Amino acid sequence: MAAAATSISLSRSATSRRASISSRFHQVPFVSRHFPLLQNPRSLISAAASMSVQAPHKISQNSFLDRKESGFLHFVKYHGLGNDFILVDNRDSLEPRVTPEQAVKLCDRNFGVGADGVIFAMPGINGTDFSMRIFNSDGSEPEMCGNGVRCFARFIAELENLRGIHRFTVHTGAGLIVPEIQDDGKVRVDMELVVDGIPWNVTCVSMGNPHCITFETKESKALQVDDLNLAEIGPKFEHHVMFPARTNTEFVQIFSRSHLKMRVWERGAGATLACGTGACAVVVAAVLEGRSERKCTVELPGGPLEIEWREADNHVYMTGPAEVVFYGSVPL
Numbered sequence: 001m002a003a004a005a006t007s008i009s010l011s012r013s014a015t016s017r018r019a020s021i022s023s024r025f026h027q028v029p030f031v032s033r034h035f036p037l038l039q040n041p042r043s044l045i046s047a048a049a050s051m052s053v054q055a056p057h058k059i060s061q062n063s064f065l066d067r068k069e070s071g072f073l074h075f076v077k078y079h080g081l082g083n084d085f086i087l088v089d090n091r092d093s094l095e096p097r098v099t100p101e102q103a104v105k106l107c108d109r110n111f112g113v114g115a116d117g118v119i120f121a122m123p124g125i126n127g128t129d130f131s132m133r134i135f136n137s138d139g140s141e142p143e144m145c146g147n148g149v150r151c152f153a154r155f156i157a158e159l160e161n162l163r164g165i166h167r168f169t170v171h172t173g174a175g176l177i178v179p180e181i182q183d184d185g186k187v188r189v190d191m192e193l194v195v196d197g198i199p200w201n202v203t204c205v206s207m208g209n210p211h212c213i214t215f216e217t218k219e220s221k222a223l224q225v226d227d228l229n230l231a232e233i234g235p236k237f238e239h240h241v242m243f244p245a246r247t248n249t250e251f252v253q254i255f256s257r258s259h260l261k262m263r264v265w266e267r268g269a270g271a272t273l274a275c276g277t278g279a280c281a282v283v284v285a286a287v288l289e290g291r292s293e294r295k296c297t298v299e300l301p302g303g304p305l306e307i308e309w310r311e312a313d314n315h316v317y318m319t320g321p322a323e324v325v326f327y328g329s330v331p332l
């Protein structure tokens with residue numbers, strides 16, 4: 001186990017960096033560290049033990065970001081409200097330069113750098129400016145990460161030396177994300193769901209089974225549910241990468257604050273005439289979005305259901321008919 005030479009160089013944080021780091025880091029010198037890609041966490045200890053602290057000298061963040069020595073992982077540590085990540089410049093390849101197993105070691109807070117995940121800034125895909133992949137600290141790979149994408153945006157701004165307000169497109173496992181760096185250094189991300197190239201405003205509700213409810217696309221401010229081609233759009237929601245277990249999808253039109261109309265594309269069943277859990281999820285979403293009262297009539301293609309999300313006990317009550325169609329016997 002070769003102890004790798006690791007050096008720490010201290011430098012004052014540059015003014016522009018202060019804009020991107022929360023105030024509690026305002027006076028702390030920026031510490032840049034680069035760790036050789038080690039085979040096991042013990043090596044990190046020997047590397048840490050053998051590290052020599054050079055006399056503090058100023059490095060520009062650009063010179064650090066330009067470091068390319070092979071055999072080392074050069075990274076920048078970011079956090080979004082304490083959710084912290086190791087950010088890696090991977091713009092030269094769509095293959096992460098760190099494996100999930102190495103990510104686990106790097107994220108180890110005792111034997112590694114310590115982080116909630118490793119995020120890779122990669123080349124764009126299908127015309128986007130960049131793509132982002134992330135490994136969790138357990139080595140698994142999520143489709144997306146809200147705090148992470150803000151850190152990603154700040155990292156891109158450093159790498160690309162962007163100043164002021166900037167928006168760029170990022171391909172992620174959850175589809176297209178468009179972060180916007182604001183002039184105060186904060187990052188705004190539109191977390192809409194892009195399905196078939198169209199941004200939809202959605203609210204997702206679990207009734208024990210997953211439901212994705214939408215009242216509008218970003219462009220058109222209200223759905224006319226009878227005009228929708230469910231056979232075309234339904235499967236694109238059901239199989240969207242955002243829903244690894246797939247989802248039921250309810251498309252809703254508001255007639256009044258107590259009268260909603262919905263059509264449903266069910267997971268595993270397609271367009272059905274009625275969906276009880278879906279109607280319940282619709283009322284929960286409508287209340288959460290401030291669109292309806294807690295007690296509504298939900299009109300489905302097969303007929304109405306009375307739904308109440310009762311404030312007193314937080315239960316959702318569904319009232320509706322159930323009728324015999326016929327009696328039958330079949331040979332098995």
Ligand SMILES: N[C@H](CCC[C@H](N)C(=O)O)C(=O)O
Pocket residue numbers: 209210248266267268269272274275276277278
């Ligand atoms: N039709 C059922 C919902 C079935 C949901 C199923 N399609 C799923 O995969 O969750 C209902 O009335 O609640």
